[in-house]
Amino acid sequence: MLVSAKEMLNKAREGHYAVGQFNINNLEWTKAILLTAQENNSPVILGVSEGAGKYMCGFKTVVGMVKGMIEELKITVPVALHLDHGSFEGAKACINAGFSSVMFDGSHYPIEENIAKTTALVNTCDVLGISLEAEVGSIGGEEDGVVGMGECADPAECKAVADLGVTMLAAGIGNIHGVYPENWAGLSFETLEAIKAQVGDMPLVLHGGTGIPAEMIKKAISLGVAKINVNTECQLAFRDATRAYIEAGKDQKGKGFDPRKLLAPGFEAIKATVKEKMELFGSINKA
Ligand code: 13P
Numbered sequence: 001m002l003v004s005a006k007e008m009l010n011k012a013r014e015g016h017y018a019v020g021q022f023n024i025n026n027l028e029w030t031k032a033i034l035l036t037a038q039e040n041n042s043p044v045i046l047g048v049s050e051g052a053g054k055y056m057c058g059f060k061t062v063v064g065m066v067k068g069m070i071e072e073l074k075i076t077v078p079v080a081l082h083l084d085h086g087s088f089e090g091a092k093a094c095i096n097a098g099f100s101s102v103m104f105d106g107s108h109y110p111i112e113e114n115i116a117k118t119t120a121l122v123n124t125c126d127v128l129g130i131s132l133e134a135e136v137g138s139i140g141g142e143e144d145g146v147v148g149m150g151e152c153a154d155p156a157e158c159k160a161v162a163d164l165g166v167t168m169l170a171a172g173i174g175n176i177h178g179v180y181p182e183n184w185a186g187l188s189f190e191t192l193e194a195i196k197a198q199v200g201d202m203p204l205v206l207h208g209g210t211g212i213p214a215e216m217i218k219k220a221i222s223l224g225v226a227k228i229n230v231n232t233e234c235q236l237a238f239r240d241a242t243r244a245y246i247e248a249g250k251d252q253k254g255k256g257f258d259p260r261k262l263l264a265p266g267f268e269a270i271k272a273t274v275k276e277k278m279e280l281f282g283s284i285n286k287a
Pocket residue numbers: 023047084085176177178179206207208209210211229230231232233
């Protein structure tokens with residue numbers, strides 16, 4: 001069964017750890033993340049960007065695949081299926097398709113429009129028991145063709161959006177999607193503290209979880225971050241493991257060309273990456 005992210009994130013905030021959102025791209029990715037969560041008794045959030053949703057043949061296919069896997073793999077830890085950086089229309093489509101959590105990313109709209117569109121989704125999500133993530137201040141870098149400059153959120157705007165009744169809030173604090181540039185200035189803890197002072201107990205979301213040094217992750221959690229998104233790190237691990245397997249020529253030998261064998265090293269690499277992140281975020285044995 002899929003659950004809303006609300007309870008797992010409130011527990012995480014109270015317990016001073018964070019739940020990982022790991023983005024999925026295909027069956028192997030999904031299976032690797034679900035099995036790792038189960039083996040480590042950790043709650044987990046499966047993130048789906050609109051592009052990944054299209055790639056996997058649409059949101060209904062994703063819901064069917066994830067629900068089927070939860071049943072067949074006997075997954076008992078809490079799993080939320082979450083739209084990542086959704087448009088207004090995308091959020092509505094995911095709600096209709098059976099997602100248990102959605103992010104509406106209105107950060108590129110003027111704040112009034114972000115508030116109006118977020119408000120329109122708050123009631124629907126409330127009635128259906130779906131968790132809703134909103135965003136204020138953009139996350140830098142490129143994701144699914146969307147390029148953000150990365151601008152720190154205004155704490156007063158964060159409060160205005162948090163007060164609408166969303167479940168969790170993503171606020172830009174200097175974080176970036178993808179690989180961090182060498183001259184990256186780091187997270188702005190000053191901004192994070194100011195936001196926390198305004199939004200109180202609202203669980204905060206840290207996007208761009210790839211490549212943020214462990215000490216910064218821990219400090220962010222101590223300041224109210226309860227959900228951390230990871231995508232690029234799994235992609236890099238998958239690519240490196242697949243490349244190493246092919247370059248070693250193993251796919252040419254025996255049944256090495258069998259796609260199940262070809263994708264196995266990448267699958268294991270995702271499992272290892274997810275476990276490492278769950279250890280860092282402190283979510284192991286918190287299911
Ligand atoms: P990374 O690109 O750092 O993995 O961030 C992913 C993310 O924030 C998805 O919303």
